[in-house]
Every structure is written in structure tokens, then in C-alpha cells.
Amino acid sequence: MPTAMSDARVLEAAECAATPTLARRAAYPARAIARAEAPLTAGTDQYMRRAARAVAGACLAELRELRGSVAGSRVLVLVGGGRNGGDALLAGALLARRGARVEARPATDHPHGAALSEARAAGVAVADAPAPSPVLGGAAADLIIDGLTGIGASGPLRPRAAALIAPLIAAGAPGERAFRVLAVDVPSGVGVDDGSLPGPVLAADRTVTFTCPRGAHLLPPAAPLSGRVDVVDLGLPVPTGSEPLASVPDPALLAALLRAPGATDHKYTRGVVGLHAGSEAYPGAAVLAVSGAIRAGVGMARIQAPRRAVDLVLASRPEAVPAIGRCQAIVVGPGTHRADQPRAEELRGALRAALRRGSGEGQWAVIDAGALPLLPDLLGEGLICGPEHVLTPHAGEAAALLSGLGLPATREEVEAAPASAARGLAGATGATVILKAVPALIARPGGGPVLSLDAGPGWLATAGSGDVLAGALGAVLAAVRADRERAEGHQRGELSIGAAGLLLEDAVALAAAASVRLHADAGRLASGQALGRGHEGRPIAALDVADHLSCARQRLRAQALPHDQPASLAETGRN
Template sequence: MRTAYSVETVRTAERALMARLPEGALMQRAAAGLAAACAGLLGRVYGSRVVLLVGSGDNGGDALYAGARLARRGAGVAAVLLAPERAHAAGLAALLRAGGRVVGAGADTVGGAAAAAGVGAVEEAILRADLVVDGIVGIGGKGGLRPDAAQLAACAAESRAAVVAVDLPSGVDADTGEVHGDAVRADLTVTFGTHKPGLLIDPARAYAGSVRLVDIGLDGELPDEAALEALQHADVARLLPVPGAESDKYRRGVVGIAAGSARYPGAAVLAVSGALRGGAGAVRYVGPAGDAVISRFPETLVSDRGPKHAGRVQAWVVGPGAGDDASTVAEVLACDVPVLVDADGLRLADRDAVRARTAPTLMTPHAGEAAALLGVSRETVEGARLTWVRELASRYGATVLLKGSTTLIADARGGAVRVNATGTPWLATAGSGDVLSGLAGSLLASGLSALDAGSAAAYLHGLAGRYAADGAPAGAHDVAAAIPEAWRDVRDAGH
């Protein structure tokens, strides 16, 4: 399991750890890890040109000490100090001792003969660099970059240099993944002690590039419950249902799919296609698209009566392609088994009816559907996904899976939010959500909690999307067909 902790939690853990260590030890661990990552990226350190962008806090201190390590290995290291009088003094002294220099503001006072002042010199250094290290701000950053820092970030983006962010790309919100204004775009982010939520949630995640975690000994000080959890293969493998010798189709769970309409029979077929690959022992379909479903998937139990009279199920999926069939949605919500509500069902579901349910409810909106339920714009939801997934979960008293480039799954009772990053932009294709709802519903019927069913389904669906697309467009039915391959990969990695 990959976990991320809030800034407040990280600060508390760091204080506890620092109290047991000699002064400066943590920063040295961070700087050593950072320097090693930079060296790895450079390949040959000796003779390379490195520019450090140094803010006024400890994030700049990390950059300066790492710069000193690279300078000792023969790199030409120049530091740009955003606030020369407040730069980390010991770090700066270490850099200068190692043969590094200062360019731009402050160069005349600290750099001696090797210094070069002026904005032109700074830009030139960045444009000629092999590597730019972003030590402007870390977890102490507030808001987007200020104009002077934004100018440096723009210059770094223009340069052919690789950009390494220290702890976080400066300008992004560590706790939420929001980006207000300008931020550094990194090729690699070297983060310390634990991931921060912003590194795993878009839009900030896209600024971080690849992320490397450096162990500074913080683990023992972090609480059990994280702010964010990202399941890995082994975690998902533990969740997947495995039929035992005693299993029959009913013990494995029956999932009911109430989906599709005369206008959208395909949604029903796709939801069933996901459900058949989700581990339930049988898939029961109710709705007007029975013929389409049975001709494609003859193993489906098709009923032309409403959900209440269709026979026993262990979980329902309602909504994909439902059109305006509010009464089916209401009927399903009245059933005392786990229910997944998707697509049209989200619009048709009465909030009080959802809140009144005692069995689990899993809602699976994309950002546009979530925005409509919340009464805000789609952009607002996309810019602050963590905030809004939590808000929606709390308003409906349900588990909410917010689809997107990083899918988030939040429980109404709070606790760690799950983030899934296996998805691919190719998954943004018509019907792909219907496959996901069938898959998640099937896992619900197998007995997984709403949080586990949602996160395991998102994980498998994302992988299946990758396999189906393999760099080229794929249809939703291809994604469904690739679920068994994703399942096998996950299961094999877990043993």
C-alpha cells in the first residue's frame, strides 16, 4: 500500500523524530537522497551543470546541501537565491565550501570572485543547465508561486534541463493536489519520509513527474491511518474473491444489473460484461434490454419483472443508460443489499432515499456528474477533487468513487481516501464507465465493502484499459474483455 499523509501529520512526525536525532540529521538524510536521485538522472555528475532554485525555507536548505554533494563530485553548481538574506545559512555555506557559487541577487555579497549578478546571468545559467533543482518551497508553501519564482519556473521549463522538485513541485498544494496559479513542472520529484496527497492527486500530480520516495526514518512516527491510500497489486490481490470448494453460484454472490433503456441498450450490455468478469457467481439483468444482453451474454439471468421481483441478489447496480426511469432507481434504493448508483441513476436518485439506506451505497460519478449533484462547475470539481469527493460522500451518506485521471474513493464516515492511478487517458471512451459499474457491482455482491469494491474495481479497470489500449484506441467492450488478464496479473503478483 502506498500512503500519503497531510502536512500537519508530517510536521508532527518530523518533530518527534528530530527530537531523537542530532540537529540537522534529517536534512542530511533528505539531501543525500536528493543528491543521489539527481546523480542518477545526470548519469555523469563530473562536469555537469546544475542550477539550484533556492527559497527561504528548509526546502531550499535541502537543495543547497544536495548541491554541495554534487559540487564535491565535480558538478558545476550555481544557486539562485530568491531571498538572499533568508537563504538557509548553513546549507549555503556548505555549497560555497564545496566550490558552488551564487548567481543573480546576492551573488555580489556571498559568491566572491566566482559570483555573477543580474537577471541575465540567472536566465543564462538556467538555459545552459543540465539539471535544475526546485528548492523554492516544499510543505511550507502557501498558494501558487510568487512572480519572481514563477519567472524562474518558466525559464526552467524553457531550458532543456531536467527539473527535479525537492519534496513537492513548488506552487502545488501538498494536502489537496490543487494548483492555484503558477507551479513548477518537474520531471522527477524526490519526496521525503512519506508521499504527500498532492503528489498522487491531479492536477498537482501532473506537475510532479515521476515520484521517488526517500526514507528518512519517518515511518515509525506516522499514525496508522493515512490521509490517502493507493492500493498496489498485492493489496488488490488480497481483496479479490476466490471461490472455495464449497462455492456454488449463489454463495459466490449474484449481482443484479438494472440498466439500459430502449434508447441505450448498449449500456446494459456493457455493465453486464463488466459484472460477468467481477467474481460474482451469476449476473441477473432486469430492464428493457434483455434481448440485447442475452444475445451477447447467454449466461445472464434475464428477468422482465422489476428489481423487487427479479429474485435474490447480493448487490444491485442501477443507472447506466437508464434514461428517465426514476421508479427503477427508487425501487433498487429501497432494497436492503449493497447498491451501486451510476450515470443516469445519479441524477434520478433521491438524496434522502440514499441517506436513509442502511446497506452500503456506492456512487460512481465522473467530474461532470459530481458537479451537477453538487451544484458547482465541472472545472471546480476537477480543480479540487479531494475536497469534492469528500463533500459528496458526506452529503449523500454514501461511498463515492469520483472517476478521472486519478480516481478517488471516499467513505461517508471519513477515514483514508483511496486513490487509483492505474487508469489511462484511453479509458475516457464511451461505455467504459458502464463496464466499471458492472465490475464494481460484482465485487460488492462477492462481499467486499463499498470502499474495497470501488477501489479494487477501479484498479482492475484501469489495468484492463491499459492492456486493451496498449497505446491505441480501444472500445469499452475491449476493456471488459481485458479484465481477466488484469485480474490474473494482480492475483499472480499477490502470491
């Protein structure tokens, strides 16, 4: 059993080692994780001790930030009947030895025996009868450690556990309440693999997980409830033998797609995008989409829209070309509505030209907003989507599209299981899908793990924000397509730039991911949230987001790999 002295030293190390980002990027199923670690963890609690040290290290950091010191702080430990509860009890013991006043509330008659004894020996008060209150001996707790359930649980929390968290949930969301919550492995009660919310869940400020993320950290609706996620290496193997559920793309891979122009580049090698955006009803959307494309780094933006929208575009973006012609990608639909018949007819024409008629690659295209409802009829005509066609629905649009394709779904059903909706839509259409959720999800038509992307600050929920994203996405797709055109003109291997060497499906998915990332970062920069934790930011307009795309791109590029090569997609979860 470790002594107080050695605990203190290890704890400091754990505190330094706790990583602020998702160090390992692919989420695997709980069953695969348990199977991979079983040969090492059977008959020993050393890994539980390592887990507890990492949890305690993160708790120390939270308490120091909240109160300035650990001694005298008040910690409430919620304890379930498995090893998740064991982790939490041992972490509570470590904190008690550092001078925190720690109380444990079991939600079970059989907490982990050894961990319970150790916690008691360290001075943790164990309240045998459940007392559903966030107060400790009359004073509010500073920190709650949620160790009710981890990857071994299923279904909604049982009544005794649910009763413990009910008053804590009622105290408000993270940032609004007086205490912080640190979840061990996952916020208890989430669907660990699918990110569902089968019952009540206490939202965490921070989650400490082990070895690799779980689906619940990356998939909505559960993902935002984890708060900041630290992935801690306990010396246990990543279950690489099974297919990941989801993954977070490495920023270096995304940055590599956005190469800086060289001395011999011209508009068409940088990428030209043609936008069918804006309408009489929503003329400003054309300005926003064109601005998004230009600020994201396109070589040239062409615009086709009603005269009023084109005039507005040219007034603010004189570099835009008011005619559709040669381009490497098109954007169809921002600021349009299917009820606008003449405009819908023009969009239909653009889509007919872009979609596949046989097996060959079609015109690379973003299919957004008013263009999405046109798809079922076009597919019914025998036209085909490929990975080079990127659909950008929010939950309501995804539900309507699935229903139009003969897969009835409601908005509520998509919101409850967005990953499965995104996969279903990609499979049914053959297109790449960006589902606008929190986090955003990208599904590939060939299946595989969905990509999970931070959707940026809440300030981005402002009119026109989606038009900016559509324009930026068109710019990145055009650049990637231009790089592939250039590489195709060379001998194999002679020229390898940007996404030239990737499978079509992966190149487009990464381009989509890069665009979502740029949009989110631009929102953070525009709102002032980029200043870091604790800065809630300020209101922004969609044009502010477009204006900050170039700065976001510059920042992302700073993370590029040394040789600019997205050589491997292992980090996106394909293995």
C-alpha cells in the same frame, strides 16, 4: 562535513534505496509531520543531508536514463529560503562532485547559509540575480531541481519564485520537454495538505519526499504534478498520532478481496450481479457493463434493459441472464439518462428496493450515471443510503448531486477541491463515493482519510469506459457480499474469507478500490502501457478494457498476502 569519497558511496546506496512506489501509504498534514520530526531535527542538519543524498540519488538515476552519464550533464537548482532549498543546494553539491555542471538560482535573499557555502565549495555556480531561463550558459539544462518550497510554505508562490518557473512551465509538460524536473518533497506552489493549486506549479517528472506522502501527492488536482513519487525513510517518525488526510490502499489488501473460487463454490457463493444498464439511446452500455462484470469474475450477470439492449448483450455474452432475480449486488444506471422517463421509472423502482428504510443494511448497489440524479428525490422520500451503496460520479455529476442535496457546487469548484467534494457527498448521502478524478478518490460516509487510486492511462478516457467500471464494481461488490453471507452462516471466527471480518464501510471502500485498480490495470494492459515507463501505449476501446479485466485480476491476485486475510486496515489509514 562528508568527504567527496563518502558522499559517492552513500549516493550509490541512496540510488538503490530510492523506491519506485509509495513505500509508505498514508499522507499526514504538514503540521503533524513537522511536529513529529521537530524533537529529532532541532539543532542538527543531518536529516537535511540524508534528504539531499536521496534527492541526489534520484537525480543520478534520471540523468543516467536521460543522457547515459552524469559527468558533463547540466543541472539547474531552484532555491527557496527554507530547508527545502537547503536540500536542493546540498543535492546540487553532490552532483557537482560527480562531474555535473550545476547552477543554482535563488528566489530569496536568504538561502540556507550552510547549504549555500557547501554548494559553492563543491563548484556550484550561484547566480545571485534571478535569471528566469531554462538555459545554462547558453546550453539547455538536462535536469531542474525544484527546491523553492516544501512543507513549510503556504499560499501561491511569491513573485520571484513564480518568475523562475514561468519559462520552464512554458516549455511544456513532462515528456514533451527536453529537460526533466525533480521536485524536492513537493512540486513548489501546491497546497501541501489539500492538493490544491493556488498558483503556478512546475510539473515534476519525479518527486522525492520523506517519511510519508503529503496530501499533494495523493489528492487532485495537484497529485499528477508530482510525477513518480519516491518516499524515502530518513529515520524520522511517521506522525501516526494524527488522522491521515488520504492513503493509498495496499494492493495485498485489495487482492485478498478477490479470492479464487474453490471446489465447492457455485454461482451464488461467487456473487451474482443484477444490472439495470443500457437504454434505447445507449444500448451498447449494457454490453459494456455486463462484460465488465463477467470479466471481473462474477458468478452470474443478470441484465434488465429494453429489448434492443438485451438482444445486443446476448449476442456477445450468451452467458448473461435476461431477468433480474436473486443477486448480491445491483448496478443501476450505466447508459441511461434521466430524461428517458420509462427507464428512469424502472431505475427509481430498483433504487427504492435497494435503499434503506431503517437502520438495517440495504441491497448492495452501484448507483451510476442516469441513476445519480434520481437520488435527491428518493432521499427526500425518507429512503436512506448506507455504505453498501456506491455512487460513481465524475466532477459534473458530483456538482449536480451536491446541488440537488442543497449544497450548491459547480463543476469547477469540485475540480478545484475534489477530496472535499467527495467527503461532502459521502457525508450528505451516507453512501460510499468514488469520485472519478485523477487520481480517483474514494470517500467513506463515516469520514476518515479518502483513498487515492491511480486512475490508469489517459487512453481510458474513451466512451463506455465508465460502463465497464460500473460492471466490474458490481462484480466485486457481489463477491464481497457473497463472502459475508457465507461467513454470517458460520460461527463467529469459524470461517474468515475475503472481506468477511471487516466493518461494512471498510469492506465496501476496499471493494470500490479493488474495482478502480482492476479497471486502471486493464486499461494499462489493453493499451500496452503495462510495458513500463516510456511506452506511451495505443488507443483502446471500452470493450478492450473489459476483455483485459481478467488478466488484471490475475496480476493483482499475485500480490495477495500469504494467508489471504485482509487482517488489518492500518494500511488504508485507519489507526
